[in-house]
Amino acid sequence: MKVLVAVKRVVDYKVQIRVKSDNSGVETQNVKMSVNPPDENAIEEAVKLKEQGLASETIAVSIGDEKSQDVLRTSMAMGIDKSILVKTQNTLEPLAVAKTLMKLIEKEKPDLVLMGKQAIDDDSNQTGQILSALLKWPQGCFISNLKIEGKKVSISREIDEGIENLETSLPAVLTCDLRLNTPRFASLPNIMKAKKKPLDIIDIDSLGVDTTPRIKTLKVIEPPKRKAGVMVSDVKELVKKLKYEAKVI
Amino acid sequence: MAVLVIAEHDNSNLKSSTLNTITAAKKLSDDIHLFILGRNIGELANKSKDIHFLSKVIKCDNEKLKNFLPELSAPLISNLAENYSHILAPASTFGKNLLPRVSALLDITQISDVIDIVSNDTFVRPIYAGNAISQVQTNQKINLLTIRPTSFEKSEDSGGDAPIEEIPFVDTDLKTIFINREVSKSDRPELGNARIVVSGGRGLENSDNFKLLYELADKLNAAVGASRAAVDSGYIGNEYQVGQTGKMVAPELYIAVGISGAIQHLAGMKESKVIVAINKDLEAPIFNVADYGLSSDLFQAIPEIIKELDLLNQIES
């Protein structure tokens, strides 16, 4: 079984987001960038499948500018075998990302695609679902448990009501929740080793996908700030305020 | 042109998120159709036709639609798409699982998690866990939107009388078998649309201590919520998680107990009308968004609050 993992480079989740003063977007220059958090879970799961002898090869793919090589190196330091950077200067919409991944999937012929459930920058939560529909492969979204036996795939997915259990078969597209596993830290020796693993760079134009944006961002603004509240001295005061000032209880 | 709303339901009742989504649709058109896909939904369709402002209820009733597998529903939706300027679904795990597939089938980019509609082609959505708000415009011939339920009021579920149209089921080859749903039963209000939410974090320390929170919730007729850390630690189920990767809530009163206030948590609750934070660490960022902050040990504070509420009730009765 060959496993392909989609990895996006995003502003680190700990960074305090700043909106650009011209309201054209969010400041991404000189801020810490990282692997999109749930994509780390996808990487971890792929590496585990390899360790269990279920996966024969693991590939990480990122679509972005040259700098996205760093998240691919991280993926390989965590244990991914090889990676591909699809180079573009543009920010692609989920539909275009899925179409690009599809081109690579036609070439690499993986049996399983693992991705994050959502990119924490655009918060779209779309790409895996779109890819599954384009490939006509089964979809398993927001998974917190995965078991593979032969071609059989058993998943638990997190839904608003609780957990949904499904059984499907390979090939499949699965999107990971943070609760799927605990991503490992890349050890220093593995970081060194990852430098020698293959990283192919291809230009997005060579794939012949239509990536024209369909959506125009008119402006990006800061969210309204909540006005400062008060500290209460004790429970009595709190309950009184909730009852007679805020009138919510 | 007409707008199509995809109903979220459990085959017998609509979820309130559907009513929120209909309100969003009203900003786009006077001609709103509700599409219900499910099994044995005759009665549900009959009830739904009473919803104010609907001009049509469309149903597709088939055994195979019982478990809402998106591979089966998406083609049925995209087959109807050309009659509509907009197709809307709630931005719940139901809508998130389904609508991007319609996007793939129609080759149209979907706009996720819309919190405001400026005009028929311009929409507002949060990005970066709500730390930035983006206004976007599109000129695609059909607009696919998922709607954040807490950003729109619920529409009236009576006063209307829409005709019901049935469309035939068309099968899709599918290898997925539905096994089951593990759903926790609770008499408390639903987290997504409760008037009061009491949420617990890692400060609760274990699942047993969450009982203290349940007791407080029951006194207030509140829903219970949790931080990701509390869910990850196994104190409570994933369906209670509030935040960027959990549920969005906007109750009149949100009480955060033993929650530090990470941005990913704030993303899910900072639109609440009144926020109370109870935390023993004065520096906890949750206090920056709280209307009322109490710096105290929760194991002391919660029993005291319960006692005070009992006193209040006695005075009132």
Ligand SMILES: Cc1cc2nc3c(=O)[nH]c(=O)nc-3n(C[C@H](O)[C@H](O)[C@H](O)COP(=O)(O)OP(=O)(O)OC[C@H]3O[C@@H](n4cnc5c(N)ncnc54)[C@H](O)[C@@H]3O)c2cc1C
């Ligand atoms: C991609 C991503 C997505 C995420 N999505 C979410 C999400 O959807 N929702 C979410 O909640 N988090 C989310 N997180 C996690 C988030 O970053 C925080 O780790 C999490 O919210 C912390 O939970 P907490 O406040 O319960 O725990 P902590 O940060 O550990 O805080 C516990 C608090 O309890 C207080 N406390 C301890 N004991 C007591 C006591 N006896 N009395 C009073 N106070 C006490 C402490 O002072 C502390 O402030 C996400 C993280 C990532 C990376």
Ligand SMILES: Nc1ncnc2c1ncn2[C@@H]1O[C@H](COP(=O)(O)O)[C@@H](O)[C@H]1O
């Ligand atoms: N530019 C990208 N490169 C690689 N993977 C991506 C990219 N954008 C999105 N993905 C994958 O798609 C998932 C969902 O992203 P989104 O639909 O944008 O929320 C992410 O967690 C990634 O696994």
